[in-house]
Amino acid sequence: MEIGQVIGSTTLRGYRFVIKKGAEEHVKRDEFVLVYEAVTDNKIIGIIKDIIISNELLPDEFGRDLRLGDILLTEGEYPVPTVKILGHEGNSGLELPRYGIKPGSNVYLADDELLKWILRQEKNSSACIGSLSTRENVPVKLSVNDLISRHCAILAMTGSGKSYTVGVLIEELLKKKGSIIVFDPHGEYREINLDGSQTKVYSIKGDYKIKIETSSLRTGDFINLVPDLTDAQKDLLDAVTTISRKFYKRYDLNIIKDIMGLIYDAKNGKEILAESISEKEIKDLSKKVVLTTIGSTMRKIERLNRLGIFELTGTPIEDIVKGNQLTVMDLSDADERLSETIIATISRQIFDARKSYVKDGEGKFDIPTFLIIEEAHNFAPRTSEDRKILSKSILRKIAREGRKFGVGLCIVSQRPSKLDSDVLSQCNTQIILKIVNPSDQEYIRQSVESVTEDIVRDLPSLSRGEAIIAGAATNLPVTVKIRKRITQIGGEDINIVAEWSRKHQD
Ligand SMILES: Nc1ncnc2c1ncn2[C@@H]1O[C@H](COP(=O)(O)OP(=O)(O)OP(=O)(O)O)[C@@H](O)[C@H]1O
Ligand SMILES: [Mg+2]
Secondary structure, X not given: OEEEEEEOOOOOOEEEEEEEOOOHXXXXXXXXXXXXXXXXXXXXXXXXXXXXXXXXXXXXXXXXXXXXXXXXXXXXXXXXXXXXXXXXXXXXXXXXXXXOOOOOOEEEEOOHHHHHHHOOOOHHHXXXXXXXXXXXXXXXXXXXXXXXXXXXXXXXXXXXXXXXHHHHHHHHHHHOOOEEEEEEOOOOOOOOOOOOOEEEEEEOOOOXXXXXXXXXXXXXXXXHHOOOOOHHHHHHHHHHHHHHHHHOOOOOHHHHHHHHHHHHHHHOOOOOOOOOOOHHHHHHHHHHOOHHHHHHHHHHHHHHHHOOOEEOOOOOHHHHOOOOEEEEEEOOOXXXXXXXXXXXXXXXXXXXXXXXXXXXXXXXXXXXXXEEEOOHHHHOEOXXXXXXXXXXXXXXXXXXXXXXXXXXXXXXXXXXXXXXXXXXXXXXXXXXXXXXXXXXXXXXXXXXXXXXXXHHHHHHHOOOOEEEEEEOOOOOOXXXXXXXXXXXXXXXXXXXXXXHHHHHHO
16 A cells, blocks of 8 residues: 655665655554665565654745645645665565665555564464554564573563563463463462463462472572571571581481580580581580570571471472473562572572583483563662672573573563663563653663664553564564463552442441
């Protein structure tokens, strides 16, 4: 369909045109158009990025000498769309034009088939996440291999549809029989249940508890877990874990407490009855601490022990990482320190297991997997004021090296400017929904290669459920209407006014 005629000077990057009468409704931002290159007759595809409306009474020089016969003029006004050139059909996808476009060339609407061709994805390895926001009939499919192996980021201000989009993505990956693990601070993903695949939910309370192998915690991990330790308590805990590590292949918090009990007894001059532990080490340690320190540290460890999470053996990763399975790690009952520890230890185990499988052919951990980190700015923050965030270093490592070992990372955040820039810049596909905050916009533009000025400019005007997708998993940046979810949605907006009035009636 012919929609206009090129005016003014053109460049290899873009042109402007005037609209044919009757074509007004088709000319809108993000619509795809095409013109023929003068020399080669190649179809040059472009996207409308702006529409300038001028008025006859305030003329632009290019408007003056135009034959106005069939040009749209509404009470002296004429809109002039600006087109950014994307390229023409070539052997390896879109190629940039070489010869340029003649002023006066006809401008056509690019048809759906052509757009499908541009966005082409192999049927078996792509995830259909929605359709072009300007064309309902043109599905947008992301390359699953690129999405996972080269990581992705889902960024937007609060309430604009990040978790909803994650849900769509999970559904698509389950259709591909994928292995997906979501660390879920708000318990929003428990209800996802796609026919033909399994959802397994682990949590802090309840039947399926997350279990962490205590001996997999590194020194320092403990210190992080137990808040408000004094220096003396830290030293004691440090010494006791060192002893546990030396004398036991595997230990849990009970063993740590028992050793502290022995130190307590030794301090009191009691005979200590330890079979497998060196009496000398206990006695030496007892000389360095005061009784109250031992007592108070034991109480803090007991508090941790009561959670029932730190045990001799952890949840087997073979149960967590399984094909055709979504594993939800519901962290809604965990505080931030516990959440960090869980994310860190489980991601580390998965990464290490995949690494030894791929690199050394060891173990039977033969399935690539995708880790989704909600509220990622809390777990891989750019800066943290007073303490080390345990999960940050392993998330950085996965972002850097995960590709080689088939461990994909998806970070989800409403405060991109608070994210670690290494992690963010390694996420090669970006799904960005509405963002208004200028410092978040600027930070994304600086950290992420594929996010251009153009894209950033469009972010505030996106509506809920609309996203710009750019980077590795798509052939070109596109504005997408995210498709409807098949599975149940958690974390819905609360209708506050309705709840107030219901409360009032009660
Ligand atoms: N594409 C969509 N289609 C229909 N409804 C949507 C869509 N995206 C989001 N919503 C609805 O908008 C609301 C907010 O979405 P969501 O919870 O995904 O936001 P969020 O970005 O994750 O917010 P937060 O930062 O608070 O986690 C929900 O009620 C959700 O159902
Ligand atoms: Mg959310």
